[in-house]
């Protein structure tokens with residue numbers, strides 16, 4: 205099977221089901237309206253329900269509209285203020301301290317880059333919609349209680365996941381699950397954060413290949429300008445620009461600071477910001493926020509240089525099949541530049557089917 209694989213390197217926990225049942229029975233834990241319980245949490249929110257449901261969409265604002273008798277559900281994205289990141293779920297919720305759930309969390313965390321670890325209940329005769337989860341992630345599934353009427357479907361593959369076994373599932377593509385039985389199904393599900401593995405282990409720089417968004421940029425950066433290189437990879441501009449450039453990257457030790465832009469904390473702004481193929485992954489809300497951050501980090505009147513992939517999964521390296529490239533367009537450059545109060549100075553096709561763009565941040569902000 206292409207989308208499912210059994211994982212035998214993670215320990216199994218035959219006592220977890222009874223442990224969960226005991227905790228439910230004595231009221232220490234309870235499933236919420238999402239039928240979920242989150243084992244881990246963001247340190248300042250030690251709450252088993254803080255990490256349940258979607259981190260991208262605000263289901264409390266769900267709207268149902270009926271047009272010509274056809275019912276359609278729409279759910280808005282979380283606003284920026286409500287955004288929560290998988291990467292922040294670093295601690296086990298205190299109620300699970302000393303339990304098998306903490307052990308499972310620690311075992312997973314020691315071997316993989318994981319986000320949330322959740323108990324997910326599916327009621328009898330229920331199923332999910334056909335959807336994909338956040339690109340660049342996978343899910344570990346460990347059925348605590350299941351029966352033969354339960355299946356997961358990913359694209360054209362269907363599998364009954366057996367109790368007390370670990371599976372790695374590629375839920376970044378279209379999938380669904382259903383419980384055709386007469387009992388609740390309980391899975392322990394962990395988010396596996398994949399993208400950084402790819403950039404750490406497989407990806408290689410190819411700056412030479414780009415006519416505009418490669419070394420040609422050196423001619424556009426003045427000698428007195430400071431440069432922030434977002435997603436700097438091997439920090440190649442450093443050897444040309446020295447300490448005037450500050451490179452950040454969540455997946456490369458050559459960065460001056462190993463961090464994702466979402467977590468980069470600074471009071472500084474730079475004359476020039478480079479986003480060379482780096483803000484190109486994840487859901488629109490994710491990328492839009494990254495773009496906003498890139499603009500924030502640029503001085504008023506400063507410039508942002510872009511290399512953007514229009515959504516082609518065309519890297520030649522192992523693991524690229526698990527990477528979802530955000531489909532940049534030229535129109536989007538104009539739309540987001542305007543939204544974040546920049547002017548598009550130039551936007552054109554670069555080599556290798558990439559978009560090259562230069563934005564200038566308006567003087568009158570910040």
Ligand SMILES: [Fe+2]
Nearest residue numbers: 335336337375
């Ligand atoms: Fe899903």
